[in-house]
Amino acid sequence: MIGRTELEFVDNIAKETSRLLNKLSPSEFPGPGIESRTMELENLMCFEETRCVRIVGVLGMAGIGKTTVSNCVYERNLDGFDGCCFLSNVQDELKLQTIDQLQQKLLRKLLDDEKLEVGASVGAHKVLKDRLRNKKLFIVLDNCLVTISDNRLEMHDLLLKMGKVIGYESSINEVGKRGRLRNPKDICRILKNKNKGTKKTRGIFLDMSNVKRMELPSDIFTKMLNLKFLKFYNCSEWCEKDCRLQLPGGLDYFPDELVYLHWQGYPLDYLPMNFDPEKLVVLNLRYSNIEQLWKEEKDTGELRWVDLSYSKELLNLSGLSKAKKLERLDLECCESLAECSSIQEMESLVTLNLRDCLELKSLPEETNLKSLKTLILSGCSKLINFPTISENIESLYLDGTAVERVPESIGYLRNLAVLNLKKCCSLMSLPDNFCKLKSLKKLILSGCSRLESFPDINEDMGSLEILLMDETAVNQIPRKMYMSNLKLFSFGGSKVQDLT
Template identity: 45%
Template sequence: MVYQGKIIISGIRGMLLDMSQVVNKTPLSKEAFDGMNNLQYLKFYNSCFPRESEADCKFNFPDGLKLPLQEIRYFHWLKFPEEELPQHFNPKNLIDLKLPYSKIRRLWDSVKDTSNLKWVDLNHSVDLYDLSGLLEARNLHRLNLEGCTALKGLHERMQNLTSLVVLNLRGCTSLTYFVEMNMKSLKTLILSDCSNLEDFQVISEHLEALYLDGTALKRLPQSIIKLQRLVLLNMKDCKMLATVPDCLGNMKALQEVILSGCSRLESFPDLQENMRRLRIFLLDGTSIKEVPKLMQDPGLSEWPDRGVKGLPLLRHLCLRGNDMIKSLQPHIGQLYHLKYIDLKYCKNLMSVPTLPPNLQHLNAHGCESLTTLGNPLAFLVLTDQIHSTFIFSKCNKLDEVAKTSIISYIQKKSQLMSDAIDRYNLGSVVESFAGACFPGCEVPAWLSHQAYGSVIVLPELSRHWSNNGTTGVALCAVVSFADQNHRFLVKCTCEFKNADGSLRRFSCTVGGTEPHKIESDHVFIGYTSWLQMKKQKEQEDDKKGYSYSDDHYQASLRFEVTDGTGEVVKKCQVLKCGFSLVYESDETESVSWEVSSNPTDPTMGNINNNHIIHSESIVSAESQTMEEIIQHGETTSLADSNIHGVSMSPADSEMEEINQQGETSSTGDNIIHGVTMDVNFSDGSQRMEDTNQNGETSSCVSTEDQGYGSDVQGGESSGNDSLFSFTDNTSVQMIKPIGIICLVISISAGAAFMLGKRKRKR
């Protein structure tokens, strides 16, 4: 309680005071805290204002303030009203000092014992200009001076803070320079929005994160090369930055480089092999004329399971809003860990090569000059990855070959995702989605059910059709826009009528865009897993306490465009729609898709027709790369890595044992001995088992096509899980009777061989 200007409390160790509970401003005497010598924890705060700047301090001290707090450990006072702490305040036991939005100008005017002080937060104390009271705080770990706009520089004796790990100077707009010093323990330096800072000096060689975004820097010093532990470099919106030193390409630890909004930056050094840890590279809003070399030309004649030299771990590449770039590096498709590419509003971009297999999101909205795409659009991979979205909205110059490439990719991706759900036993997945949008007015011909307008009606379905191996649904809508600038989604509502007269509804997303003005008609095409619809059914059944019949015999699908609130956008019209069911792969048929690929196409480099890759090889390569980076600081070429034979089954192990004894040919040996046959294994991969007269077997990739002869070139296997292969314009067809006969012969021969081998061992 407060009585005659004093806080009457004694014998306590902690006090919390919510100033929102104090109705009126209250003057306190300077002896208000007398008798609190045992107080260790003091906190004045305002619970009604999460944003501290909006709070108000209800106490004032017209005659000054005494703080006889000998035992204080934690001192937190929002909007502290005095210009400095009292002269007799003793911080010898103080561990945590927090005075945000205070009127403090300096902490104290003489040297005090601050040996226990670890955390100091003086953020937005706009009158603070003197830090001399902290120069002997040798155990200080964190110092937050964000928004201290009167602070002009750091004293060179700051290097005495030998335990300081984090220094936050964000928004210190009067800060113009750094003196030379060496803060040996400093790992994070934040200089964001120091808008008058024109010169930067390396003040710690142990920095791991450096934030220079929003500063007035024109260049980085050559001494930046000393920061060999730097993981993050953020220079976003450095509007005056014109160049970066070449040595930046030799900083081995860098994982994230942000140069977004550096509008004067016209070049960036080639990313050397030393930067192989780099994961995030953001160049949006720059004037860079050519994309930095992300990798060295591998010069390979086939898919590089041997690895690439460059940035093997790159995940995110952003080039948004760059009007200078006309093309991407042809071999970008070999960066098989790249997941996000942002090319929005790259208005002079004319071509995009074949994209990486693990790419989850490509946004090329507003690329007005984009004409050609790689064929295939992206390498395909058998993986447990679910989401994959490609946006080509407002790319009105896309040619028909490019549009065909998009459609072909979604068709193949739908089947691969369908197989992956079964292969990886993804029963817990609620929704899987692969989608694309591009300018156009036609529903792809491979969708088996099509209609004009927004509704498709199927008057009769086969009995138990949904339990007949259905794994997903491919959906398509052609949408006309009328002065639409808002975010929207294209949705499909499926309504099934059961034999008992009951109705069941499901909804799923076909596609969508961010707020953009789109004038021409666009095609939205997507795949969604049947598991999503089953999940909705289970949720409805749980709510109602009973289950409807699944004996659907009629179905209708309605497509509509909704805004961010779920309301139907009446100005957007669905002109055409279509859908197809996607089924599990028939084990007696090949699941390989055909892709037209011109080996002389400059966008394809020297990559051959192997466009589907097993994820086990990729995971193995990534794991090895990461392990070598961590242990040795450098990686060897994946060509030297044994990425074959990942996760071997017992049968695979036995075959490996035979290989070691020299009784079989190498899996990479593409010599065909005697009888050949196509077998579609349960893992979805296609193999050729070749049996010679001696009973020896070899497993290799089949590039043979019934319609294109039997030339087998460069079909190197990726271990016991062989690669899918592609041929030109035609799916691999199996002649079932011959295949079955050959399978029986092979199994019999193999069994006899293994039995004889075991007898010889005995």
């Protein structure tokens, strides 16, 4: 009978032989471009780090080789782990079996035990925990519960629930050692006691709906060096004076690791000056008391979305001029905002919302907003000049502004689909080249009480479906109106006399 040492020796020989055969496989990279992508993914996995837990997501449209690349990485590196498992087509598997059955399949593979039965008792979980302790594991979940829709990552409820349970059970008794905090009572306990927060805290998600007013110390985040996600929000209807978390002594520090910062009702005038936002992707300070983000320019090169809506004390956008990757900027109801020169070089900006910025009189003339598609200036009652800041604009909302005329340069807006000029009471005329707007689908002129004429449409505006001219001063329909696809034409309350 072969002894234990000999069995281990034979097992090691078999594993080493298998490893070498895998490396010599002629089909290691089954197609062009796979090798470079495989190596890139391997670099992200950091296989050389033995004590690091690493999670990497591979996303993209169907058929581009996500599974192929993942399988290559798996086959090339599985021998460096104590246990490994490649679960194919997780979504399809879940149609045939429960998530508990799939979990059992995963654990049997990781522990190399086909007879393993996973129970629901605490004792069974403890046994599994002991068996998996100190093991280096490699798990690939193919076509799993995370999907992509309209460029948004969406997670199945089961996966979200499982993640929350894992996060909670990782340290039931010691709150400060959990990676992510969601329980309001636990979070409030940490916020009240600055010594509770640790460098293990990576995410805080607090719904303030049922939280009473609290005063936080200025050094509340000093020990949370690795905090990446901070979200203080309110699911119920927000009240302007409803700032639950107060900082009477100011705020000394935000961790430089922050990627997501959402603080609804942020109580201070500024963000900490020593905060380096170079990793920040999302900044949401709706209903805040902020007057200015920073007093000096900051490296905001990774920012994609900024929302400062209803921050009624905001004076300018200082600190954002380097945000060249910014895609969405929401400044709705920032009533004190008088200028926004910092937007000039935001070349990736797609949506700019300045609705009800009552002090805003103009936009910068020389801008590099080549990606801008939606511009909302509704209710900017002091805005006089018609903005022409991007030739790629698709939706332009100027309702309730003081715009007096539409320039002929509007003819260059070849992608413009929606133009809303409702209740522009100072508007007196439209340019003769209006028919050049071949993509225009919806034109709203209702309530333009000083608009007395509408230009002849000498070329077919075949895309125009809706034309609203209610309560204008137009007294005669033009002789030429080539609008072959017009579905709704309304002129109620106007002075139109001749429809021929």
